[in-house]
Each structure stands twice: as structure tokens, then as C-alpha cells.
Amino acid sequence: MMELLNSPLVHVSLTLLVFIGAKKLQLRYRSPLLNPILLTILVMIAFLLSTNTPYRDYKENTSIISFWLAPSVIALGYALYNFLEEIKSDFKRILLAMISGSITGIVSVFLLAYALGASKATLVSLVPKSVTTPIAIEVSKEMGGIPSLTVAFVIVVGVFGAIFGQSFLKLIGVKKPKSVGLSLGACAHALGTASISEKGPDYSAFGGLGMALNGVLTAVMAPWLVKLLLFLFF
Amino acid sequence: MVCIMVLIKQVAIFLGFWFAGELVAYLTQLPVPGSILAMLLLLAALELKFLKSEDIKQTANFLLNNMALFFIPAGVGLMCHYKLLKQEWLPISVAIVVSALLVLAVVGLIIERRKK
Numbered sequence: 001m002m003e004l005l006n007s008p009l010v011h012v013s014l015t016l017l018v019f020i021g022a023k024k025l026q027l028r029y030r031s032p033l034l035n036p037i038l039l040t041i042l043v044m045i046a047f048l049l050s051t052n053t054p055y056r057d058y059k060e061n062t063s064i065i066s067f068w069l070a071p072s073v074i075a076l077g078y079a080l081y082n083f084l085e086e087i088k089s090d091f092k093r094i095l096l097a098m099i100s101g102s103i104t105g106i107v108s109v110f111l112l113a114y115a116l117g118a119s120k121a122t123l124v125s126l127v128p129k130s131v132t133t134p135i136a137i138e139v140s141k142e143m144g145g146i147p148s149l150t151v152a153f154v155i156v157v158g159v160f161g162a163i164f165g166q167s168f169l170k171l172i173g174v175k176k177p178k179s180v181g182l183s184l185g186a187c188a189h190a191l192g193t194a195s196i197s198e199k200g201p202d203y204s205a206f207g208g209l210g211m212a213l214n215g216v217l218t219a220v221m222a223p224w225l226v227k228l229l230l231f232l233f234f
Numbered sequence: 235m236v237c238i239m240v241l242i243k244q245v246a247i248f249l250g251f252w253f254a255g256e257l258v259a260y261l262t263q264l265p266v267p268g269s270i271l272a273m274l275l276l277l278a279a280l281e282l283k284f285l286k287s288e289d290i291k292q293t294a295n296f297l298l299n300n301m302a303l304f305f306i307p308a309g310v311g312l313m314c315h316y317k318l319l320k321q322e323w324l325p326i327s328v329a330i331v332v333s334a335l336l337v338l339a340v341v342g343l344i345i346e347r348r349k350k
Contacts, residue, residue, distance in 0.1 A: 116325030
């Protein structure tokens, strides 16, 4: 029976079913806590634990789903193209905001976790937390972090941003599609972008831009900044 | 409805760009993943009119609208780090939450406060 449950057919269809169900729940109750990504992840973890299935098997069985992550990142280029004129006209400010955001993210997560007593491996793995998964893995490796742990942090940040990001931005008076998109993309990468993509094509375009710029900037700056921080604090 | 052949062609275009991005990443040894480079290549191809946006429209929208789903297999990997997350949950969660809100505020406010 257990062997029957551990197959691409069962894992893929269950993931799709749970995701569709979670989306319907969210549409009906409109609560940000019913985030479909978080719900699906939790239900699937519960399923794997109760059937004694190692994550490795699930990962292999569902590779047909994760395969499309890269193409969907590439599709952000299409979303960006539709807003290229607006981006060009305000490029200096966008770049300034993104560089400030990237440095803020790197330094603040390092200092906070350090002050609260996190281990060195955790600290370094936390640094690329706001970056899209493929970049985060590369950056973490380069700095001596634990890539799979970084992936976990990236997901946690993404889910957090997807659930609370919009309400927090509203609270501090950030409302324009451009500022909402860029800040959520910078903070919570593709998950943040996905959480606003239904609001309109301008939201996803700027989300994609925020995510791409933050990814590239963090990849360039993080290794140096972390070297400096480690030198100062260890 | 779009003809299935059109969709197959569009998917092939995406996979082609993906490969081109991976190739550039491999050849230049940049610390940037191939998919991000492919995204920039696609943007350049559209801007330089090598590719019409109608040629990839349906597939691009499908991928963008379902991005969240494609993340789930990676997200389930959280279960592998149960022990460490349990041990260091306080510094990790405080650092993540506060730092995420700071990034949102810094980027959001700099862009929002633009004088028209």
C-alpha cells in the first residue's frame, strides 16, 4: 500500500488537488492566513510524514512540477517588457531603492540573528533569504552557508511576504502598483510576486523587476558584505 | 481557445531561452543563475524585436499565473530542517520577520514618495 502511495502519479495529483482546494478556500474566505502555498506545503508535509515517505522521494516524484519554476522566472521578462517605458523613465530611483533594499536585507538579517544568538552557519545561510531560490543557492554556497537550509529560509520569507506583505505596505502608506510590486519582489521574490499577480499585470511586472534586481544585486554584494560582517563580529 | 500547436511552439521558445541562459551562465561563470539570465535575454529579444510578444503571450501568462504552484516541491523541503528550525526558531523567525519588513519599507517608501 505504501509503495503505491509513493509514486509520481500520487504525489503530483495530490499536490495539484490540495493546491486547487486551498485556492478555493482562500477565494471563499479571503483570509491572508489561508495562503494556498503555505497550506499546500503543510498538508503535503503531513502526508509525507504519515506515510513515512522521505522528502527525497517526493522531490523526485514532483520534479515535473518544479521543472516549470525556471520557465516562470523567464516569463517575468515578458511581464517586464510590457512596462519597459515606465521603468526606463524612473530607472535611477528604482536602482537607488533596490540597492538600499538589498543592503538593508543583508545587514539587518545578519545583525538581528547574531544578536539573538544564532549559529554562524545559520547566519550565513540566512543572508540570501530574500533572493529567488536559484540565486540564493549559488550565493549561499559561495559564502559557506548550507544551501538546503537557505532554500528553507527563502520559502519562509516568501510565504511570510505573501501573507503579510500587502497589509504591511498598506499600513505604511505604500499603495502604487509600482512600489508594491518592487518592494514585494525585493523582499519575497517570486512568492511575493505571485501573491500580487492576480491584482494586475503591472503588479507582476514590477514584482518581477524587484525580484530580478534584488537577486542580481544581492549576488554581487552579499559575499563582500558578509566577509566584512564576519570579520567584525567573529 | 489557442491551438495546441501554438502552445507547443511557445513552450519550445521558453525552453530555448532557458538553454541560452544556462549556456551564457556556463560560459561566463557568472554567479547568476541561468534562468535569470534567460529572463534578461527574453526581455532583450522582445525589445530588439527579434520576438513578438504575441508569440509567447498565452504561455507567459499561464506560467506567471501559476508561479506559486511551481514552488511547492521546494517548500516541502522545509521538513528536512525540522531539528535546526526547532533549536534556533527564535533568532531565525525574528530576524526574518523584522528584516523582511525593513526591506519592504525601504524599497516601498523610496519608490512611493516620488514627486510627480
